[in-house]
Amino acid sequence: MTSPGEGRDVDVVVVGAGGGGLTAAIAAAEAGASVALLEKLDRPGGNTYVSTGSIPAAGTRYQRAAGVEDVPERMAADLLRQSGAHDAEHLVRLLAGESAGLVEWLVEEHGVDLRLITDYRHVGHSVPRLHAPPDRRGASLVRDLVAAAGRLGVEVVAGNPVAGLLTEDDAVTGVRVSGERSGDHVLRAGAVVLAANGFGNNKKMIERWLPEAAATRYLGAEGSTGEAVEWAEALGARLLNMGAYQGYAAVAYPHGSIVSWTTVEKGGFLLAPDGSRIGDESVGYSGFAAEVARRTEQSWVVFDTRIRDFVAGNEPEFADLVAFGGVKEADGAEGIARVIGCSPEAVEKAVAGQRQAAESGGADVTGRSDFPMGPLREPYCCVRSVPALFHTQGGVDVGRHAQVVRENGRPVRGLYAVGGVTGGLSGREGARGYSSGNGLLSAVGLGRLAGASAALA
Ligand SMILES: Cc1cc2nc3c(=O)[nH]c(=O)nc-3n(C[C@H](O)[C@H](O)[C@H](O)COP(=O)(O)OP(=O)(O)OC[C@H]3O[C@@H](n4cnc5c(N)ncnc54)[C@H](O)[C@@H]3O)c2cc1C
Structure with a gap:
């Protein structure tokens, strides 16, 4: 680590050690800055740790090796098709353009193990472009990023909550730290990178910005309490897409792990407690979450043993769910009805509807027509x-180097923001505009830009 510039304790303070903060710290240290990476909880990772670690990128050498033709323009068009028009379209184009270099830099320069996923494309993407750890666990991504930061001399300083920003003449000059373990102190710096994620775990902010999701349970990381968005707002930062969020339609209950959406994309569907279909699942796991929440507290994902075995073979988290008994086998519609505790007639109608649509290639009662593995076969599988709500997608505006931008269009000197603190790529409101990987793309993509630029401040 280099010595900090004069009058500073450190060149760059990074607030939050999730995917965005770790990447910003790596980029800043790589550019020769001294870095303090502060994490309020006892361990790094945040939402990145509980995610599947998938980062979309267009035009990587891994795609070329797999025969996938892709370019940033196609990726930006895909994301905008899913999201519709919104306030942060400049960030979609910026990050699509950066994405291939970003993933290759993480893999080749910093030893982060990411592989192109070819067995599914997931929501919003017209070609395979998600790059994920081989075990598809965000924990592995965090482990690799922590190791890369460590090799550059940056340690995660856990148990150090940042409580506010220091400012002088309208510029940010450092942070105040206040916690049981850290005590109260200030750190003066040339630049501060806000990488503290959004406000999914802050009821008041959810009620203010996302009333539609107020009743939906939050299953993201504990640390997403929104303070960094509020500090930037207090400094006059422009706020973008505040009504948008990522939902997830099917978290296994009571296990708490996600029911891989591949089970649905391959041909499964969701049933309400009365055994009827809820709607067209092909809007994606995020958009469908709002539909499920409007209709029922609990639902059942129905697929078959072929799909179960295919997904368990590729996704260890899902294999764990199978091993822990979260996936029940059922014979016929009657068996499914017994698991759910509803009338067999309703389930028979749903199963027959899927069979007819899958055989004819037409649409079922919900309008859905894509069932790539054909009609479901007995024995079936069900997961309660x-x-x-996984994370919020609204936040502050940033420029091309991830500097925070005020309402009047001017940057806040010394202040950068990444990931969940920034306006997301998923539309202006609701959960339908989310494409897979939007969260980590803005965390690690802006993280790299912020770190490199903050190092020069
Ligand atoms: C189950 C699940 C699966 C997901 N899967 C994917 C996926 O595969 N691909 C994808 O792109 N997105 C996915 N997402 C979304 C993705 O996880 C987030 O968008 C992304 O991790 C955000 O990264 P971040 O660095 O902004 O925040 P985080 O990773 O949450 O890191 C923020 C860190 O800041 C810390 N912090 C907060 N406040 C302070 C403070 N005051 N002082 C110090 N530290 C602070 C937090 O404790 C936390 O450690 C998923 C989310 C969930 C919940």
Whole structure:
């Protein structure tokens, strides 16, 4: 680590050690800055730790090796098709353009193990472009990022909650730290990177910005309490897409792990407690979460043993759910009805509807027509699940180097923001605009830009 510039304790303070903060710290240290990476909880990771660690990128050498043709323009068009028009379209184009270099830099320069996923494309993407740890666990991504930061001399300082920003002449000059373990102190710096994620775990902010999700349970990380968005707002930062969020339609209950959406994309569907279909699942796991939440507290994901075995073979988290008994086998519609505790007639109608649509290639009663593995076959599988709010997608505006931008269009000197603190790529409101990987793309993509630029401040 280099010595900090004059009058500073450190060149760059990074607030939060999730995917965005770790990446910002790596980029800043790589550019020769001294870095303090502060994490309020006892361990790094945040939402990144509980995610599947998938980062979308267009035009990588891994895609070329797999014969996938892709370019940033196609990726930006895909994301905007899913999201519709919104306030942060400049960030969609910026990050799509950065994405291939970002993933290759993480893998080749910093030893982060990411592989192109080819067995599914997931919501919003017209070609395979998600790059994820081989075990598809965000914990592995965090482990690799922590190791890369460590090799550059940056340690995560856990148990150090940042309580506010220091400012002088309208510029940010450091942070106040206040916690049981850390005590109260200030750190003066040339630049501060806000990488503290959004406000999913802050009831008041959810009620203010996302009333539609206020009743949906939050299943993201504990640390997303929104203070960084509020500090930036207090400094006049422009706020973008504040009504948008990522939902997830099917979290296994009571297990708490996600029911892989591949079970649905391959041909499964969701049933309400009365055994009827809830709607067209092809809107994606995020958009469908709001539909499920509007209709019912609990639902059941239905698929078959072929799909179960395919997904368990690729996704260890799902294999764990199977091993822990979260996936029940059922013979016929009657068996499913027994698991759910509803009338067999309703389930028979749902199963027959899927069979007819899958055989004819037409649409079922919900309008859905894509069932790539054909009609479900007995024995069936069911998982009890609940819809959830995973993370918020609204936040502050940033420029091309991730500097925070004020309402008047001017940057806040010394202040950068990444990931969940920033306006997301998923539309202006609701959960339908989320494409897979939007969260981590803005965390690690802006993280790299912020770190490199903050190092020069
Ligand atoms: C189950 C699940 C699966 C997901 N899967 C994917 C996926 O595969 N791909 C994808 O792109 N997105 C996914 N997401 C979303 C993704 O996880 C987030 O968008 C992304 O991790 C955000 O990264 P971040 O660095 O902004 O925040 P985080 O990773 O949450 O890191 C923020 C850190 O800041 C810390 N912090 C907060 N406040 C302070 C403070 N005052 N002082 C110091 N530290 C502070 C927090 O404790 C936390 O450690 C998923 C989310 C969930 C919940």
